[in-house]
Structures are given as structure tokens and as C-alpha cells.
Amino acid sequence: MWLTLAANKILEDDRLNDEDSSLANSGTSSAEIQNFTSWNVGGIATPADLNMEDLLDTRNNLADIYVLGFQEIVPLNAGNIIAQENKSIYMQWNSLIRTALNKPPEHRRVGKEKVQQVIHHIFECIISKQMVGIFITIWARTPLLPYIRHTSVSSVGCGIFGCLGNKGSVSVRFCLHETSFCFVCSHLASGGKEGDNIIYNITSQDYVIWLGDLNYRIYLPEPTTRSLVNDRQWSTLLQNDQLKAELRGGCTFEGWNEEEIEFAPTYKYNPDSDDYYGCNNQKGKKGKSRTPAWCDRIIWFGKGLKQTQYSRGECKLSDHRPVRAIFTAEVKVQCQSTENSVKMFS
Template sequence: MTTVPQITCTQRRLKLACLYIATYIMNVSDFFMAELGIRWSIAVKADVLMVLPKDKERKKSRRDYREKKTKHIIVPDTIDFVEKRKLCEEETVDRGSDLCMYIVTWNMNGKVACHDLVKLLGRKRENFDFYVVGLQEAPHGDIASLIQKALGHDYSKVSIAIIQSLQLYIFGKKYWDPLIRDVRVDKIRSGGLGGVVRRQKGAVAISFHFIHASFIFISCHLAPHENNVEERNSQYQRISQTIFSDSQKRMQINPLGFPKKETKVITPTSLETSDMVVWLGDLNYRVEGSRKSVAFLINQNLQQLQAKDQLSREAKKGEIFHGFCEGPLSFRPTYKYDIGTDNYDTSAKRRVPSWTDRILYKINSPAIMKAHVEEYDCIESIKGSDHRPVKVHLYIKFRRPLMHALNEQLSHTAYSLFKNCM
């Protein structure tokens, strides 16, 4: 006769407790599930708790994934200037996308004002899932607290990376917190005395996994002056080859920015293996030409002016930013202004206006996600620095249905809780 194993009172209580905890997790997650239009059912079979989408939604998602997977995808060799849209500025955001990111970079020129930081984060903040704020020449002060206060209680800090005046902040909606993991920070300094005068050159970076996708965000401040193109290229190469590369010794940089000695680069780099890379900052690439000719083109033909942009030229030559995308340069050059005015540099130097402040992105895994620019523009209303801030609304859609990934993540969490109590 087969003996039926007896379940003790303690075991029964543990199973009921685990079921209660797992159900509680589902209830907590309902808030952000509703944002994505996903309905869930809980099934308990053979002592296994599973979280499943409704059948019709599951079948539709699998069919969409098979259809999208068959599409041919082309990755650009140099910078691809993408079309500008403005979906995220509308009152109702298209929830067919999975994430909407607000990304902004600003060289603060050592000054900060609370009202400028509020303007920096834009309006209708509830529309954005993540805020990425890159600052150069940032002054002393608790900027993280100012950003948190401006964003409100719906957002929480993902991570912060700081080298003196070179800073990067990422905040996200609180309901995404359980799906963010493996957060890391990296910092790369370049030489010179820039850090002493709050003009630190180099890069700071934050990486993390969101569900099944990996992201890297880099904020940098490269070498100044029009004739230092090769130095900027060298700094870009060093950052791209060594960021988050723990297995290799990094190159030492002399005060001019050139490497003192070469190191053997391990491939692929982190920038190649991450699903998405976003690069922002004061890249300091200038517009070549006389002040008079550039001023004329600013008022008459920005597209023709772009042909004189050093960053665009170097990218076309294959020196920098392989496969990156950037929104159209349909805004006026962001440097150098007389502080507090709309006038370009009227000092004796009369610097040539340039697009020094940029935001670019790269998709390394087009089978996993796609992205496009909703808005790429400068913020003309912020005049507290000799730079204008630059922002982009980045609209991301996962090719693999997001609810499948959420199902896997939450099912695994619930199952693990249940199994550990048996």
C-alpha cells in the first residue's frame, strides 16, 4: 500500500504564507501592470505558483514577436541623424512604447540655481519612466537632492556617478525598482588641472539591467579648443575601450590628453556588448569657419552649418561614434553665450558658436529593442551658463514583448519564494 506523505501543520502554514507573499507581490505590481495594459491571472498547480497573462494577450504577443523578429535591420556605420518627433510632449503618451526617457546634458559653468534645475527637467514629468541628467562644470552642492525634490515622490534614485564637477544622475519611476538590477558605476579621469578649477575632464558612467535588456549611460567632458580634434578623438577612444572593462589596465593620460602608453584592448568592449548605449556631455567638438560666416549660417541654413561640425566630420571618417544615432541639429549652436543673454560671445576672443553639447545613442541588439528620438533640442530659457542645455526624449520599444519578460521575472520571483518554503 502506498504511503501518502503527511504534511505537518508547520509545512501547511509555510505554504500558505508563501502563497500570501506571492499574491502580495502581484498586488503591488498591479500598479505598473496597469500602465502597460496587462491583466494577470494566478494559477496554483502541483504546488507551483505561476503568473500568466490572459490567453488572448499571450497568443497575440507571441505572434507579434515572430513577425517583428523576421524584419531586416540595418545598423549604421557612422552617426545616423534620425527624424524628430514630439510624442512625449503630448498630454497622453502612446503606451505602445515600453519606456520613455528624458535625457539632458548641461555644462553649468560652475553655477547652479534651483529654478534652472527645475526648468532643466522639463514639464509633464509623469510621462517619463527615467530621467538621465549629465552635468559638466557642476558647482559644489547637493544636486541629487535638488533633482529628487523637483521630480517628486514618484521617482527614486537609480544611481549617481561623480568625479568632482563631472556628474551623472539617473532617476526612475518607483514602480520599476523591482526590475532594475546589476547597477554599476565607472569613472575615467583625464589628466591636467581641470579638476582643481571645477572643470574636470573625463567620463562617468552608469550601467544596469532593466528586465532582459542592458543599458550604459556615459556623461563626458572632453578637451576644449577648436584645434584639439585629435585629442578629443583619443579621449573618446580611451573611454569607449576601457569603460566597465575591469580585466584590462587602463591607459594613463598626460596633461595634453594623449595616452602615455598603449595597452592591449580586450574585445568586445562593454559598449559593444551592452544592448543600448547613451553618450552625452560637453564633447567640445567645434564648428569650423569664421565667426561672420558661421553667424550667417545660423540665421539662414543650419543644415549647411552642420557640414562644418567637427563631430559630424570625424564620425563620417570613421574615427568616432561607430553606429551611433543622433537627432537632427535643428537648434542653434549651444556654445558660447554671454551669460544671461541670447548673444554669442562678445568678449575679445569672440569664439565661434558650436554644437559642443550632444546626446547620441546606439542600439547593439536590434533584435531586442528599437528606439527613436521624440525631441532633440536645446533649452533656450536657461541662461545661467555660457552653454545652453541639450535634451532628448528617447522612445524605446522592446521587440520581445515586455509582458513576456515581466511574466518570466515575476513568475521566477514567486516560484522561488514558494519553493524555498517547501
């Protein structure tokens, strides 16, 4: 399963006042933040009152670009896998996101002090794409919209019969100024290799961020894993994590990176609980007890990207916890003198 992405940063008034001319002419650099979020919502109906502010961290910061990836926004039954996508579902998610991002600034805080005067940034959805339960949506501040070009989307199903969309990936590409970005949201099968071909096809972009329920597990017996989880021995568990092993091996994932994980495994929880599934000898489909694992991940590729945060959210809606990452990125800006300069975006 692949994580989704989101971004937060509150921008200074003086930077906002001269932002448009700076973006057009460049010559300077600034550091902005992109926050990416991935969440497998387990096919649970979207609560109308779900508060996305905690997930997007909008009370503390506002970013330039938010990228959110979801998995299982619909139950993965035969009807949903074969039927035409239900647009009303992803429209509900976008409505919740729009409300959270565009809430008036008096409702936001910086640290412990209430923000008194912050220019209200309007965020617009620049692109959204759903494939069965996989959904990616990208939001940007309106001053950036003139500089976002060449948007495109693609989807690859690798589920039932090797082609249906219950498992697979949705990718979005665009250029910000002169720099190309690719964001991939995936929901992969446990123990599968569906991601291999995706990797080879996307690294031609300047920057790639891959998030979702990637479904990598831990190479340890279940009793050992559960004992280490109870003792919060993350480093020992991560030494036996399948994805970390592949990243270290540098074969399939050559050139890819993942920030250090300092949070508990994101799967599998009892819904509306802090207890891992199976802690009371529970068994799932085919007798599986679902050993805890970091199924939900965010990895990245490209020189000039810098990850500044990697964390998880604590919403108990589904059997997965969401994950978040914040990045800054060097972006080439075409100057009036036709020379390229480098700016920092996040």
C-alpha cells in the same frame, strides 16, 4: 562636453493599474519615454530656487526614467580638481530634481488642459556619480525599481597630466529586465581625442547613450560661422560640424547615431543673455573669442532605440544651453514560460 539625459511621459490610469503584472509576465508591449538631458553649468553655484520643471518638461509629460548629465557643477580650479569631491554640491542638484519630479500632479498640465486626475508617480534616484565637475544622476519610477539590476559606475579622468578629472567621463550601467543600458556623461577638451577609448569599451551593452560637453567645433572661419548663425543657416553649419563629419565617416563612431539638429548652437553665450560671447569683439582666455558651436550633444548606439525628440533648453544660468533627447527602447522581458518577449520603454 557631453549632454545629459532626462525622460518624460504621463501614463494612462488603466496602464498603471495593471502595470506590475504586465512587467512581470510580459506578453504585451507598451511605449514609454526616456528623456535625457545634458548641461554644462559653468561652475556657477546652484541657485536654491532654480526651477528644474522646464528642463525636465514635467508640466507636459512624465517619463519612466530620467538621466541627467552635468558638467562643471564646480569651478574647475586647482583646489576642486585635486580635492575630494564635495558631496553637498551634487546633493543640492538632486534635491532640485527630486522636487521637480515629485511635485503633486495638480501642478502639471497636458497640452493646454490642466490634468485633473493623474496618479502621482514617485521617482527615486537609483544611482548618482560625481567626478570633479562631471555629474550623472538617474531617476526611475518606483514600480520599475524591482526590475533594475546589476547597477555599476565607473569614471575615467583625462584632464591635467592625462588623468585628472577636470576632463573625462562618468558612466553608469544597469539592466532593465533582460536588457543592458549604459549612459555616459563626458566633458572633453576642445580638439581632443579622449573619447576614442571610451567608445570601444562601452558598445558591448545593448544600448548606449552618450551625452555631455563633447566640445566639437565647426570647420569654418569665425566670421563665416557668426554670419551663418545670425542667418540661422543650421544645415550649412552642420555640414561643417566636426562631430557630424566623424559620424558620417563611420570610423571612430561606427554604428553611432545622432538625431537631426534643428536648434541654435549651444555655446558660448554671455551668462544671463541671448547674445553669443564675442559678438562685441570680446576675448576670453589667451585671446580666444569662442566661436559659436554645438558643443553639447547626445549620441546613441544600439538597435531597438528610437529617438523621438532632440531639442535645447533656454535656461540662461551659464554660457551653455542645455540639450534634451527623448528615446523609446525595446526591452526584453523574461516571461514565466521562460521565453523572451519585447516591450517598449522610454
